[in-house]
Amino acid sequence: xxxxxxxxxxxxxxxxxxxxxxxxxxxxxxxxxxxxxxxxxxxxxxxxxxxxxxxxxxxxxxxxxxxxxxxxxxxxxxxxxxxxxxxxxxxxxxxxxxxxxxxxxxxxxxxxxxxxxxxxxxxxxxxxxxxxxxxxxxxxxxxxxxxxxxxxxxxxxxxxxxxxxxxxxxxxxxxxxxxxxxxxxxxxxxxxxxxxxxxxxxxxxxxxxxxxxxxxxxxxxxxxxxxxxxxxxxxxxxxxxxxxxxxxxxxxxxxxxxxxxxxxxxxxxxxxxxxxxxxxxxxxxxxxxxxxxxxxxxxxxxxxxxxxxxxxxxxxxxxxx
Amino acid sequence: xxxxxxxxxxxxxxxxxxxxxxxxxxxxxxxxxxxxxxxxxxxxxxxxxxxxxxxxxxxxxxxxxxxxxxxxxxxxxxxxxxxxxxxxxxxxxxxxxxxxxxxxxxxxxxxxxxxxxxxxxxxxxxxxxxxxxxxxxxxxxxxxxxxxxxx
Amino acid sequence: xxxxxxxxxxxxxxxxxxxxxxxxxxxxxxxxxxxxxxxxxxxxxxxxxxxxxxxxxxxxxxxxxxxxxxxxxxxxxxxxxxxxxxxxxxxxxxxxxxxxxxxxxxxxxxxxxxxxxxxxxxxxxxxxxxxxxxxxxxxxxxxxxxxxxxxxxxxxxxxxxxxxxxxxxxxxxxxxxxxxxxxxxxxxxxxxxxxxxxxxxxxxxxxxxxxxxxxxxxxxxxxxxxxxxxxxxxxxxxxxxxxxxxxxxxxxxxxxxxxxxxxxxxxxxxxxxxxxxxxxxxxxxxxxxxxxxxxxxxxxxxxxxxxxxxxxxxxxxxxxxxxxxxxxxxxxxxxxxxxxxxxxxxxxxxxxxxxxxxxxxxxxxxxxxxxxxxxxxxxxxxxxxxxxxxxxxxxxxxxxxxxxxxxxxxxxxxxxxxxxxxxxxxxxxxxxxxxxxxxxxxxxxxxxxxxxxxxxxxxxxxxxxxxxxxxxxxxxxxxxxxxxxxxxxxxxxxx
Numbered sequence: 001x002x003x004x005x006x007x008x009x010x011x012x013x014x015x016x017x018x019x020x021x022x023x024x025x026x027x028x029x030x031x032x033x034x035x036x037x038x039x040x041x042x043x044x045x046x047x048x049x050x051x052x053x054x055x056x057x058x059x060x061x062x063x064x065x066x067x068x069x070x071x072x073x074x075x076x077x078x079x080x081x082x083x084x085x086x087x088x089x090x091x092x093x094x095x096x097x098x099x100x101x102x103x104x105x106x107x108x109x110x111x112x113x114x115x116x117x118x119x120x121x122x123x124x125x126x127x128x129x130x131x132x133x134x135x136x137x138x139x140x141x142x143x144x145x146x147x148x149x150x151x152x153x154x155x156x157x158x159x160x161x162x163x164x165x166x167x168x169x170x171x172x173x174x175x176x177x178x179x180x181x182x183x184x185x186x187x188x189x190x191x192x193x194x195x196x197x198x199x200x201x202x203x204x205x206x207x208x209x210x211x212x213x214x215x216x217x218x219x220x221x222x223x224x225x226x227x228x229x230x231x232x233x234x235x236x237x238x239x240x241x242x243x244x245x246x247x248x249x250x251x252x253x254x255x256x257x258x259x260x261x262x263x264x265x266x267x268x269x270x271x272x273x274x275x276x277x278x279x280x281x282x283x284x285x286x287x288x289x290x291x292x293x294x295x296x297x298x299x300x301x302x303x304x305x306x307x308x309x310x311x312x313x314x315x316x317x318x319x320x321x
Numbered sequence: 322x323x324x325x326x327x328x329x330x331x332x333x334x335x336x337x338x339x340x341x342x343x344x345x346x347x348x349x350x351x352x353x354x355x356x357x358x359x360x361x362x363x364x365x366x367x368x369x370x371x372x373x374x375x376x377x378x379x380x381x382x383x384x385x386x387x388x389x390x391x392x393x394x395x396x397x398x399x400x401x402x403x404x405x406x407x408x409x410x411x412x413x414x415x416x417x418x419x420x421x422x423x424x425x426x427x428x429x430x431x432x433x434x435x436x437x438x439x440x441x442x443x444x445x446x447x448x449x450x451x452x453x454x455x456x457x458x459x460x461x462x463x464x465x466x467x468x469x470x471x472x
Numbered sequence: 473x474x475x476x477x478x479x480x481x482x483x484x485x486x487x488x489x490x491x492x493x494x495x496x497x498x499x500x501x502x503x504x505x506x507x508x509x510x511x512x513x514x515x516x517x518x519x520x521x522x523x524x525x526x527x528x529x530x531x532x533x534x535x536x537x538x539x540x541x542x543x544x545x546x547x548x549x550x551x552x553x554x555x556x557x558x559x560x561x562x563x564x565x566x567x568x569x570x571x572x573x574x575x576x577x578x579x580x581x582x583x584x585x586x587x588x589x590x591x592x593x594x595x596x597x598x599x600x601x602x603x604x605x606x607x608x609x610x611x612x613x614x615x616x617x618x619x620x621x622x623x624x625x626x627x628x629x630x631x632x633x634x635x636x637x638x639x640x641x642x643x644x645x646x647x648x649x650x651x652x653x654x655x656x657x658x659x660x661x662x663x664x665x666x667x668x669x670x671x672x673x674x675x676x677x678x679x680x681x682x683x684x685x686x687x688x689x690x691x692x693x694x695x696x697x698x699x700x701x702x703x704x705x706x707x708x709x710x711x712x713x714x715x716x717x718x719x720x721x722x723x724x725x726x727x728x729x730x731x732x733x734x735x736x737x738x739x740x741x742x743x744x745x746x747x748x749x750x751x752x753x754x755x756x757x758x759x760x761x762x763x764x765x766x767x768x769x770x771x772x773x774x775x776x777x778x779x780x781x782x783x784x785x786x787x788x789x790x791x792x793x794x795x796x797x798x799x800x801x802x803x804x805x806x807x808x809x810x811x812x813x814x815x816x817x818x819x820x821x822x823x824x825x826x827x828x829x830x831x832x833x834x835x836x837x838x839x840x841x842x843x844x845x846x847x848x849x850x851x852x853x854x855x856x857x858x859x860x861x862x863x864x865x866x867x868x869x870x871x872x873x874x875x876x877x878x879x880x881x882x883x884x885x886x887x888x889x890x891x892x893x894x895x896x897x898x899x900x901x902x903x904x905x906x907x908x909x910x911x912x913x914x915x916x917x918x919x920x921x922x923x924x925x926x927x928x929x930x931x932x933x934x935x936x937x938x939x940x941x942x943x944x945x946x947x948x949x950x951x952x953x954x955x956x957x958x959x960x961x962x963x964x965x966x967x
Contacts, residue, residue, distance in 0.1 A: 035465060041878075043517035043802035048809070051521040068465050071878050073672035074655060080669060107662065108669065154927050160660025182926050183658055185919065188801060192738045192794040198614035199927065211793035211808075215816040283524060286811040319660070325900050333642055340649060340664075348661060355925055357656035357663055360918045361649065368645045375638050391899045397695030404694050405892065408867060412884045415871075424868050431864035436697050442861075450865050454872055457503070462510070462518060464876045 029089060029263050033064040037085070037093040039078025041071045046251060050094045052283045053121065057274030061266075065092075074098060074161065076108045083114045087256040089263035092118070092271075097163045097249040100303070100310040104320035105161060112303050115254035118268045120299045121275065122284070123292035124205040125225035125248035126167035127235070131197055132219045139222040139241035142201075146177035153179040154199040156190035161319050163249040164190075166310065167224060168203040169317040171238070174245050194218060205249065206232055207288030224248060231288045250292070252299060268296065325391075326379045333372035340365040400434060407431070420459075420466040424451035473601055477824060481831030490533035493526075494832065497537020498839045502847065504538065505545025508555045508682050509873025512542035513798045520806045528810050528825055533832045535806055539799055540836040543742060543779050544588040544844055548851050551580045551771070553866050555686035555873075559677060560742035560778040562908050563750040565685060566632065567763060567770030574766055578852040583712045583768055584775045585844035587724050591776030592837035594728035595735065595783020599790070600830040604819070607791040610736045615924035616934050618739060620944035622917035625744050625909065627948040628751040630955040632905040634764055637959050640906045643897065647910025648917075650675065657919035658926065670882040679874035679887040680911060684904045686870045687891025692898065693863045710845040712768075720772035723753040731777035735784020741797040742781035743912050749777025751951070760958060764905075783833060790814050790826060 036054050040046040047069060054065040070078040075098035082093025095115060102108045128139065136142040146153050155172075157164040160183050172179050179201075184190035187204040194202050195217055202209070206229050212218040213232070220235045224247045228237055238245040253271055255264060274280060275293060284291045294302070314320035344358035344365070392398065411427040428447035437443055458464045485491060504515035515538050523531030546561030551568035564584065571580040598606070613621075626644070633640020653664045654674035665671040727749030734745040753773035754763045763770050785796030786803075793815025795801035807814050812822060819826055854862070874887035894904055921935075928934035936942055 042514050043520070043798065043805065045805075047517060048520065048805050051517075052524065052809075055521050055524075066463050066465050068879050070880065071673075072676070072880070073669040076669045076672060077878070077880070105660070107672070151929075160655070160658065180926065182923060183660075184923075185657065188795055189739060192611075192788075192792075193614065195792065195794060196611035196614060211813040211815045211817065214813060215793065217816070279524065282811075283809055287805075287808050322900070329642075329900060329902070333646070336646075336649070343664065347663065348659070355922055355930070357659050357661040359922070361652045361663065364645055364649050364652070368642065368649065371638060371642050371645065375642065378638065395695070397697075400694050401691045401895070404867075405691065405888070408871070408888060412871060412881060412888070415875075416881060420872075428864050428868060431694075431867060432860060435694065435860035435863060437858075437860045446861050446865075450868060454868060457507070458872060458876060462504070462515075464510075464518075465879065466872065466876070 029266050030061055030063045032090065033066055034061065034089075035085075035091045036065050036067045037078050037082045037091060038067055038069045039071060039075040039082070039094070039096065039098070040069070042069050046094055046096055048287070049121070049251060049289065052280060053271065053274050056277040056280045057271050060270040060273040073107070074102065074159070076102055080108065080110060082254065083110050083256055085256055087258040087260075089255055089259050089267055091255070092267065093254050094121075095252045095254045097251075100307050101161055101163065101166065101314060101319075103307075104311045104314045106320075112300075112307060114257050116257050116259055116264060117296035117299050117303075118253040118255065118264060118271060119275075119296050120250055120252045120292055120294040122289050123225075123248055123250045124207065124290045125223045125229065125246070126164060126171075126203045127206045127209065127223045127229075127232075128171065128201060128203055128221045128238075129191075129194065129209045129213070129218050130201045130221060131194065132217055134200070134219070136221070137219075139236075139238060139243060142221055143175045143177055143243075146175070146179055150178040151180055153177075153201060154182045155179045156182045156184055156193055156199040156202045158187040158190055158204060159183050159185060161314070164202070164204050166313055166317065166319070167247045169319075170247050170313055171203060171224070171243070171245050173313075173316060174243050191218075205288075206235075207290075210288050229290060252296075254296075264296070323379045323382070327376050330372040330376035330379070333375070334369050337365040337369035337372065340368075404431065404434060407434075416467045419468045421451045421455050424454070474823075474827070477827040478600070478830060480824070481827035481829075482835070484529050484828050485533055485831045485835050488529060490527075490529040490832065491835070493530045493534035494537040494836050494839050495843070497534035497539075498541040498836060498843050501538035501541020501543075502545035502548070502840075502843065503541075505542030505561075506548040506557045506851075507873065508549055508557055508686060508869060509678055509876045511558045511678070511877075512539055512560075513802055514877075515542055516799060516802045516806070520802060520809065523806055524809050528807075528812065529828050529832070531806060531810070532829055533836070535803055536829070536832050536836045537839065539782050539803070540588075540592050540779065540833075540840045541843070543592075543782055544585065544775070544840055546778075547584040547588065547771075547775050548581065551584060552577060552851065552854050553686065553862075554689045555866070555870065556681060559681065559912070560746055560781070561774075562681065562685075562743055562905075562912075563746035563774035563778075564771055566750065566774070566905060567765070567767045568774075569689075570764070570766035571768070571771065572855055576766070577855045578848060579712065579716065579768065580766075580771050581848045581852055582710065582845070583716055583720070583771050585841060585848060586712050586717070587720070587727075587772040587776040588779040588844065589837055589841035590724050591728045591731055591779035592782055592840065593834060594725075594776075595732045595780035595786075596830065596833040596837055597783070598729070598732045599783040599786050599833065603787045603791040606733070606736045607788045607794075610738060610788050610796075611792065611794075612940055613737050613739075614938075615920045615927060616938050616941040617944065618920035619917055619924055619935065620941040620948070621737070621740060621744075622913045622920065624944045624948035624951065625748065625913045626917065627951040627955075628747055629906040629909055630952060630959060631751045631754050631760070632747070632764070632903065632909065633959070634901070634903040635761075636901060636903075637956060639902045643902045643904070644906035644910045647907035648914040650680075650907070651911050651914030652918065657915065658922045668882075670880065674915075675886045675890070676874075676877055676880075676883050677911060678877045679883040680890050681908065682870050682874045683887040683890025683892075684894040684907060686866060686873075687887060688894030688898050688904070690863050690866050690870070691891060691895045693859065693866075697860070710848065716768045716772075720753075720769040723749070723756065723769050723773040724776040726752055726756075727773045727777035728780040731780030732784035732787075734777075735781030735796055736787040738788050738794050738796050739916070741785070742778040745781040745784075746774040746778040747909055747912075749773040755951075755954070779837075786829070786833065790829065791816070791819065793818075 085091035347358035546558035
């Protein structure tokens with residue numbers, strides 16, 4: 001075999017090989033295990049949900065999903081890592097509300113628009129919760145009390161710039177009341193402080209106070225959603241109580257911008273099937289998680305208005321630059 | 322020891338002054354007066370004070386006696402510095418080469434530096450340890466270690 | 473206390489698959505705990521999704537097994553290679569590692585198993601009998617009390633300072649300054665981060681720990697090449713020798729009770745408990761100056777306190793639904809997944825589950841004792857490995873350990889940085905323990921002081937008008953003064 005023929009042969013083999021390889025990849029994504037980035041630490045709410053969802057989705061993908069906690073920077077590290085991952089669909093990130101609240105603080109070089117969203121997974125409103133023996137039983141009485149005692153009500157939340165602080169801020173603004181915000185290191189310590197009556201109220205999710213409310217130590221005055229929540233059907237919404245406040249946290253699945261459409265479709269179908277599995281539904285019911293599936297594109301449209309809203313609220317609260 | 326303690330005291334004072342200077346740029350909390358700079362500033366002042374005490378103690382000859390036992394010309398110290406450098410390189414290479422490949426080479430080099438010359442043992446240990454750690458972390462506990470070009 | 477239900481609980485765990493799960497959990501826990509960078513929290517978090525669908529007895533048996541196993545497991549690497557496998561074991565290395573260096577790894581390890589068991593079992597007992605009562609006290613802890621507790625903890629710095637108080641204080645201040653790196657806990661302003669996203673929450677704790685203790689030690693280790701590891705520990709028994717138990721039983725009991733109470737306060741974890749137990753033992757000792765050079769009482773006190781903390785942390789979780797620490801926060805999730813809501817409701821509607829948990833906790837500690845005692849011989853062998861092989865292996869393990877906490881190469885850099893810092897501090901007689909204590913307690917002190925002031929509208933009176941807070945502050949001042957006086961005396965005696 002002379003040199004030229006050999007070269008031609010080699011080129012031919014290589015190109016056929018590449019073509020085959022490409023064709024195969026197109027046809028059958030995924031070829032290997034996936035990584036799911038959780039921007040929050042192992043054992044937290046987001047982590048638990050992602051791990052449960054990953055476990056239920058694996059059969060539909062035919063590949064394993066390894067949950068990786070990339071934490072730090074109040075979610076900034078994980079969200080950043082999810083964006084800078086290869087846009088091949090092998091890295092999925094559980095994006096949380098903080099993707100809207102980090103950019104206004106001028107702390108991160110990215111926004112929600114750097115992601116392609118697969119779907120929204122859940123949506124949980126903030127719930128205004130007070131001790132069971134507090135002198136107010138409705139949102140209206142709470143507002144009246146706060147107006148009569150300006151600056152005396154301590155409202156606990158899960159950290160500076162966190163979703164629950166913003167929730168409290170929106171409420172105070174809409175109700176025209178003056179309260180003091182007390183940051184805690186997460187929602188659980190804030191709830192503990194409320195149970196111990198060191199503060200007067202918290203604005204966290206219904207699931208985070210569920211145990212205490214059912215035990216009769218705390219009571220929820222109102223939830224900041226457009227409809228009543230499933231786990232507390234007797235608790236009115238803020239809108240019913242005359243305050244137009246709809247605010248809460250959400251979690252969504254996303255891949256880096258530019259991921260091939262077909263790959264995104266495969267992922268969306270698989271994760272949706274995972275979400276609909278009986279096990280995951282039971283998990284959501286037990287943990288009080290407000291499942292709220294929304295297709296990626298619809299959710300992106302919603303985010304564009306939400307991000308300007310959050311920006312505005314944070315400016316008013318003095319949290320944004 | 323005396324000179325070293327004075328040097329450390331000076332470093333501490335420099336650090337304290339630096340912290341104090343930086344906290345001046347922190348915003349004051351509008352409501353509370355006690356802002357993000359409050360705690361670091363107290364610490365910086367305390368650090369400067371205690372470092373001054375350390376320096377004065379040593380100038381007055383009241384510090385610890387004896388030598389520090391640290392000699393910059395000691396070949397052992399050079400070896401430590403070299404190992405530090407190699408470890409930094411190792412950390413840089415892991416994401417590209419993958420954990421197992423990088424670790425095998427790294428372990429081999431370290432054992433060589435520790436004057437081990439039993440080649441078969443060195444190869445066996447470096448491969449064995451790397452794979453064992455990989456197995457425990459990545460396979461058993463599902464904690465993703467970088468795979469590099471092997472993925 | 474209903475003994476019939478407790479007996480039923482024991483039967484449920486012992487005569488079912490649950491017992492196997494406890495064993496698996498304990499073994500897994502010891503493994504996870506002894507590996508630097510893998511904590512009890514992480515081990516449990518990784519397994520929780522797989523317990524979904526398991527009966528509650530089996531899932532709790534396994535998770536509580538991991539919990540007990542991991543907290544004990546941390547002491548293994550603390551003693552053998554000066555790397556606390558979990559933060560809880562940080563106080564254990566102070567005397568455990570010097571013992572191992574002296575050739576007494578086996579003695580230290582068997583004491584650690586024994587003390588861990590007594591501590592863990594006492595914690596489980598107190599939890600079973602007094603949970604509702606204790607949790608009422610725990611709820612009294614507000615921001616002012618947490619600050620006072622942190623202040624009391626920080627007063628221990630002097631007693632872990634070694635022979636120079638001034639250097640100990642400087643090291644402590646350095647640690648406190650490091651703990652201020654990152655978002656301000658109250659206003660959210662990023663401090664000393666140099667614009668680095670990875671520093672927004674400060675240098676991660678585990679990598680810092682690995683740097684200060686493990687890396688600094690192996691850097692020292694490569695300096696002097698010894699042909700063979702000469703320290704071989706004679707191990708002929710499973711249990712600590714009678715004289716060791718006799719020397720430390722008061723410390724073990726004291727630490728067990730202290731540890732349980734500290735554990736029951738939400739937010740105060742086993743790392744703090746271990747240090748408090750350690751310093752109590754040192755305060756009581758007739759030869760406090762020998763602490764830090766390999767005193768068996770030091771290992772006993774630290775290990776019984778941190779394992780007692782596991783039972784303590786379960787108290788508010790079970791009876792109030794409020795997690796006592798990071799691990800019980802994840803455990804709480806494991807209950808919720810099963811559709812059980814810990815708290816008064818669990819006591820009312822599922823009292824059988826509560827008693828099963830009591831039984832599982834006690835059995836987990838017994839299993840941990842058996843596995844640990846049998847394993848001591850194997851663990852202790854680690855130190856007989858040729859140093860030329862062991863040290864390179866510790867390097868790799870330290871890199872992996874600091875990486876795996878947050879899957880971050882930046883953290884490996886953090887560990888190396890603190891390795892160099894620790895090396896020099898060590899070289900020049902600056903103790904590393906005050907830095908560690910400061911890193912644990914600094915954020916707690918600062919955030920709670922400022923939180924208390926937010927709630928009180930800026931009036932510092934809040935710190936001295938509440939009984940628990942005052943008591944703790946007074947204890948802190950007393951401990952400061954007494955340890956300075958003691959330190960002076962022992963210095964004069966030695967000069």
